[in-house]
Amino acid sequence: MRSDCAVANTLDLVGDRWSLLIVRDLLATTEMRYGDFLGGGEHIPTNTLADRLKKLEQAGIVARELYSEHPPRAVYRLTQAGRELGLVVDAMATWGVRHLPGTRRITPGA
């Protein structure tokens, strides 16, 4: 823990270039399989995806549920805490649309 600042500790969990894009994708649906994340416009590297999903699960932001044991396959959902990150994602979308020309709000799966 770097300090008791709520912003610093939130950034320790989602302060990177990818975690909030995973949250963005999950906000638009009820559940996703691993491969569903790979089809986004940003082309997340698969080892980065595996790492971020694991960290988001450990942080209580994403829940993972096995739907097949052989072979092991899982679906991912946002927890309630994860859904509440929607306000952070939304604030970033609003800022980006306003200040970064050529960007737009993405609705995943649309």
Add this chain to the structure above:
Amino acid sequence: MRSDCAVANTLDLVGDRWSLLIVRDLLATTEMRYGDFLGGGEHIPTNTLADRLKKLEQAGIVARELYSEHPPRAVYRLTQAGRELGLVVDAMATWGVRHLPGTRRITPGA
């Protein structure tokens, strides 16, 4: 540019563990000198601080103004675009206070 998603492009600018803490500090004041950032509870490494300030200036989020030529000394302020990141920082503070026990809203300088 990874995609035309406003969230992805915002993360390209401030998606790291430190940039939004610099914005947090600047939100609470009118201007800061370089050394003022080093006194925060998170102890940002000085080379990381120099890198992030330069990137935030290039992104139009922070404005740098020299107040002495010999030796060169500068003050840093948020631009209007930078101030509007306050909504992102505020959403992170709200989320952190709610979901990360032991954290609180920090008012820098308080």
